[in-house]
Amino acid sequence: MPELPEVETVRRGLEPAMVGTRLIGVDQRRPDLRFPFPENFARRLAGRRVEALGRRAKYLLADLDDAQVLVMHLGMSGSFRIEASARGALPGAIGQAAAKNAAHDHVAFDLSTGARIVYNDPRRFGYMLLIARAELASHPLFKTIGLEPLGNELDGAALAARFAGKTTSLKAALLDQSLIAGLGNIYVCEALHRAGLSPRRAADSLARKDGTPSERAHVLARVIREVLEEAVAAGGSSLRDHRQTNGALGYFQHSFRVYDREGFACQKPGCGGTVKRIVQSGRATFFCGSCQR
């Protein structure tokens, strides 16, 4: 489910509820998600104060007052919701939708404010880890992570340099978290369409023969940032599971130009092409065969 915009939406929702509060109790309802929870997970979190809530790539990072970081990944179907109090249920349709899914509520954090934050994940591809802050950067999960697209790292030159010598497709390279972080299937398809680049084009074609970045590289870097920022502003894309922490749906799915739009007309003015669906390394790719070259 969650690519960078969805994770960032969740972060912005959780931040005001969590930062500065203490974790009074942690209700861990099963031994594992994708991986086993850390040893004594609930006990190690109890009483800790949350100092900051950050994001790197698709990871949420809660800085704790004991120099540990609670690392959370939402996998394909993970979501957080905030309940106003430990006992209280949310009113109306949002509350009902949450209650219906309660079988997949795997962790709940009770905060010193009385709020409760619940992690729900039907497919259980998500996970939570505790890592010492000093060891975070050298941790296997983080030391190989690529460019952060919303930071200052991403520009055409950096992208072309990362992709230099890669014989794989642009689609596969953009999905590779060790090259550029945070993109998933949706935003790769959308960015390539906006850039007018074929997903089948070789990744190293972003650089000229002399190694300098081509115009394509600059355009692609710009539209990646653009589509991610627009999606964050829309609260992410809600296809199945993604919700904002207040239960509301994101609405960027209404702005898709190619993703899941096989057979529809290309929306680029004057193009006249049709959106196609192909499979690349086992995953659906949506693109316009006319204007993406």
Next chain:
DNA sequence: AGCCGATCCTGGATGC
């Protein structure tokens, strides 16, 4: 070294 397919898991959509 680097790429591809299989795999973890559940639920929704589709087809017979």
Next chain:
DNA sequence: TGCATCCAGGATCGGC
């Protein structure tokens, strides 16, 4: 209606 099949926003692993 029921059952089987396929597909899904991710990322790791083994095999080649």
